[in-house]
Structure formats: C-alpha cells, structure tokens
Amino acid sequence: MMGHQAKRIAIVGSSISGGLAACYLKIRFPDCDVVAIQKRGAKFPVVGESLTEFSTLLLHEVGLGAYLEEKHFHKYGLTFYFKEKIEDPSSYRYAAHEAMRIPPMPSNQVNRFTLAKRLQERAVELGIRVVEGTVSDVAMGDGAPHRLTYVAESGESQTVDADWIVDASGRNRFLAKKLGLAQAPPFQRSAFWFRLENFNRSILDEMEQVKTPHHCFDSYFVTHHFLGKHNWLWAIPMRPEHDDRNLISIGIVYRPDLYPEQIHSVEAFLRCVGAEHPVVAKLVRSGTIVDTNVFRNYFYETRQSYSKQGWFLIGDAGDTVDPLYSTGMAMTSIQIKQVAAIIEADRNGTLTDELVNDLQALYKKIRNSMQYEISTMYEVMADPFQSHLRMHCASAFYFFFLLPSWLCGYITDRAGARLMMKFLDDGIGPFQSLKELLTHASARLGPRPADEIRNLYGSTVNWRLTGPNEQMLPNDYATCSWFFARIRLYALRRAGWHQWHKHLPLCAIDAAKGMLIRLLGRGGSLREAGLVRRYVGI
Ligand SMILES: Cc1cc2nc3c(=O)[nH]c(=O)nc-3n(C[C@H](O)[C@H](O)[C@H](O)COP(=O)(O)OP(=O)(O)OC[C@H]3O[C@@H](n4cnc5c(N)ncnc54)[C@H](O)[C@@H]3O)c2cc1C
Incomplete structure (x- = not known):
C-alpha cells in the first residue's frame, strides 16, 4: 500500500487505452505526475472504430466531446x-x-488514426509527460516505488520510478509476459x-x-x-x-x-x-x-489484471474481446474507472484486498461471460431466429443493466460491484437453458421468413436513460429480468412447450426477481438498502 505522498503514475504504451487512461487519471488526480512511455513510430494494426456509450462518455470526460462530434x-x-x-x-x-x-x-x-493523434495532443495539453521509448524492464517495488527501464530514442537506457504502473502495451503484453499472467482462452x-x-x-x-x-x-x-x-x-x-x-x-x-x-x-x-x-x-x-x-487465433487472456501493489493491465495488454457489440473500448473504459478508484483508495489510505478483488472479479465476470456468450453464438450465427433473440438479450443486458450500473458508479464501489456480480451469477445458468430452448424452438419451426424475425429494439434499448439516476436503477434491473422472462415464454410457445416444467418456474423466478428488486430499491439506492447489503455480504 502506498503512503499519502505517492504521486507518480507511469503508463506503458500510449495508444487508445494508454492515452485515455493517462488523460483521465491526470484529470482525476491533478497533483500527480503522469508519464506515458510510448514506442516511437510503432507499426501495429489499428482497429476499433465503433465506440459505445462507455468510451464516448470517457472521451467527453477528458474534454474531447466537441472534438468527437466535429471530427468523427x-x-x-x-x-x-x-x-x-x-x-x-x-x-x-x-x-x-x-x-x-x-x-x-x-x-x-471514429477514425482511430486521427483520434490517436488528438489523444496524444490532449495528454500534452493536460500536462502529461509523453516520453518516446520502449519499456524493456520493470523492477517491482515491494512497498517502495516500481522502477521501469526504457530505451529512449537516443538508444540510451533510462529509468522512471512510479507508485502505480498502468500497462497499456496492447498485444506486446509487457507486464503479462514479465509476470507470467497469461492463461489459455x-x-x-x-x-x-x-x-x-x-x-x-x-x-x-x-x-x-x-x-x-x-x-x-x-x-x-x-x-x-x-x-x-x-x-x-x-x-x-x-x-x-x-x-x-x-x-x-x-x-x-x-x-x-x-x-x-x-x-x-x-x-x-x-x-x-x-x-x-x-x-x-x-x-x-x-x-x-x-x-x-x-x-489469426488472436484471442488471449490473463488471470489477473489489478494488484494492490500498484500495477494494472488494461485494454489489449490484458485480455482481448470479440468486437461484436463493439465491446473493446467499452471494457477498457470500465477498467480505467476501476483503476482510478483503486488509486484513489490507495491515496486515501483506505485500500483493501477486498476492494481490489471485488473490482477485478466484476471486470473479469463481465468480460468472461460476454465472451462466452459471443463465442457460442458463432454456432448459430446464421440462424436468424436464434441469433436475433440472443442479440436482443445482449442489448437488454447492456441498456438495462450494464450501462445504468456504470453511470451510477456501481462498477467502482464494493457493494455495487457485488450486487452486479450476484445479478450476473444468478442469470448465467438460466441463460444457458434459454439458449437450449431457442435451439429447440428453431429446429421445430424450421427456417423463418425475414418478416417473422422481429426487431425488438423498441424494448431492448433503454430509451429513458439520460445519465446517472440511482432511483431508476431498480426499475432498469427489473425491466432486464422481465425481458428475459418474456423471451423465455416466447421461445417456450415456439418450442411447443418443450420442458415446460423446467422453463415456466424459471420465467416465474425472473418475473419475481424483477418485482423484488423494484421493491427493495423503491425510492432510494439499491446498493444502500440494508437487505441488499446483507445479501451481497457487505
Ligand atoms: C478485429 C477487431 C475489431 C475491433 N473492433 C472494435 C470496435 O469496433 N470497437 C472497439 O471499441 N474495439 C474494437 N476492437 C478492440 C480494439 O481494437 C482494442 O480494444 C484497442 O485497439 C486496444 O487498444 P490498446 O491501446 O489497448 O492497444 P494498442 O492499440 O495495441 O496500443 C498499444 C500501444 O503500446 C505501445 N507499446 C507496446 N509495447 C510497448 C513498450 N514495451 N513500451 C512502450 N510502448 C509500447 C504500442 O506501440 C502501441 O502504441 C477490435 C479488435 C479487433 C481485433
């Protein structure tokens, strides 16, 4: 754990994840010395043009909102x-x-090429030290600052001391390799x-x-x-x-x-x-x-992303994601906010293992469950009946659960994170059975004409969402649960009531869960409700 005087943040790599993290952390902690070390003229494939609300809002927070609207x-x-x-x-x-x-x-x-340049300029405007060089080594300080060694433009080896290291080195995966964190996806x-x-x-x-x-x-x-x-x-x-x-x-x-x-x-x-x-x-x-x-075969993942010792892996330096639903920068944006919350607790002297573990567990759970869902969707991607219903489930999950939770700060707060994990855990098993039901229904129905593949965006986009509103959150979670109950019932009818004794109770559970959440959070904050806090073990 760092002392009160700790003030140095070093970022390895300053492309989109590193650039955004540097700007956000500098704005959040203006008294900190933020240095971003970036390989000069590195040639690497650039991709990731579709932002989501998460990364767009983060870019607004670092002062690039008008720029985005004008230039992209x-x-x-x-x-x-x-x-x-x-x-x-x-x-x-x-x-x-x-x-x-x-x-x-x-x-x-976005045009990633022009955005990367603008982010670099923004970093300089904010007073971030952008250094050209290739980070080659790190000595992790145990209680003392970490020391990064980099090879500067001149070919000389230089060092930077930092209380916190944010690894945003992308596919080079600097820290994951150094610390042996890789695991097979x-x-x-x-x-x-x-x-x-x-x-x-x-x-x-x-x-x-x-x-x-x-x-x-x-x-x-x-x-x-x-x-x-x-x-x-x-x-x-x-x-x-x-x-x-x-x-x-x-x-x-x-x-x-x-x-x-x-x-x-x-x-x-x-x-x-x-x-x-x-x-x-x-x-x-x-x-x-x-x-x-x-x-080719570009997926990889790591078993750990954050440490109480003051190092973090964000963006492609840690885990890859499937670009379906444009999740790349959305996941990185979740991480940047979580890293800032951990640094803040460290600076305040309130950092605990529990905070680091809960935030990391939430990030991994969101990332891994979405990757599992998308990965298995490839098996049925060409079947419009199954794929459109799964896509709309993902949309409801995003707009009524993930996005409002992020807006209300639940991803950076222990009670909020634990509540989100419970919600996810409770949903994983039933969703697996819903997918099996969809497969059964599809086989029974046979190929469907395009006009029977109904657009459900009317109910899967949260049209009332405008910003953080904790009072609306119970309503949003409930809508998400009810949507899943509705889809199960719809699939059940089309599957000829296949295994109805299993699916009807699951529908009832989703419906009851929605009502209970609304009741618990009525008029206030879900994460502050005494029963909810006891349920999530806080
Ligand atoms: C096919 C595909 C489509 C995608 N589509 C989308 C999309 O539509 N929307 C979306 O949000 N995401 C998308 N993504 C994901 C997105 O591309 C990544 O999330 C994002 O590019 C990761 O950026 P990064 O900054 O983490 O890594 P990178 O962009 O790889 O940047 C890493 C930086 O670190 C530097 N570096 C590396 N090692 C060192 C070192 N030792 N010292 C100093 N500097 C170093 C590199 O030179 C580089 O500049 C897609 C991904 C793929 C594969």
Missing part, C-alpha cells in the same frame, strides 16, 4: 442484418434490425479487415431490407453487422483525415474451429463473403483498398 461521425446504434437464405447468393433479402430512433446517449464511429478467433475508400455507397440500397420505417437518421451512419455461417462482418463508416472521400472500415471475424476457410487476403474475403453477402462483395469491388490486416 455520430453513431446511430448497431444495425444487424439477418439474411433470410444465407446459402443463396442470389438472395439480397434481410431482416434489418436498427434503432428506430436516435439512441438516448451519444456514441461515435476457451475459444479462439481470427479476423481480416481493411479500409476502403471511394466506393459506391448506394450499393447498400440494393439489399431488400425488412425493417421498421423511420425518419430519425441516415441509416448509413450506424455500425453495420452482417451475420453469416460461423462468422460476421462489420462495416463502419469513418471520417477521412484530409478530404471528403468516402472511407469505411470493413472486416470479418470468425471462430477458426468452425469456419472452414482462413481469410488472409482481399481475394479470399471476396470469395467467401461473396457467397453469403454478395452486396458487401459488390461494395468492396466498387472502391479502393487502403490497407489490409490479418489476425
């Missing part, structure tokens, strides 16, 4: 295209699920992606889309997801750096143990994707490729 595109939600006949290349018919209104809180689609992933310019964007209009008509935004400015067999594609419009040419990021992600091909070139992409989504292949052929990137 606003994002009008995630749109999913469920193809009616995935095996038929002549079919262009999709159930298109997009938000029917402007989502209640802002998020953006249960599933692998591969990806191929590129930026495309000067394309004919009206080609997307050739899709025959079954969707709810609206006049709320231009449907081009969303994060587009095309679901395929054991794979999915993204298409994310981004603002070019210098002129007004069209620019878009396009990529494919697949589970290599299920997907029969390895995609490592534009030709392979066009061949494989053209067989499922010819409209995307046509769009690509109409433009010019700017650059290409490939990641």
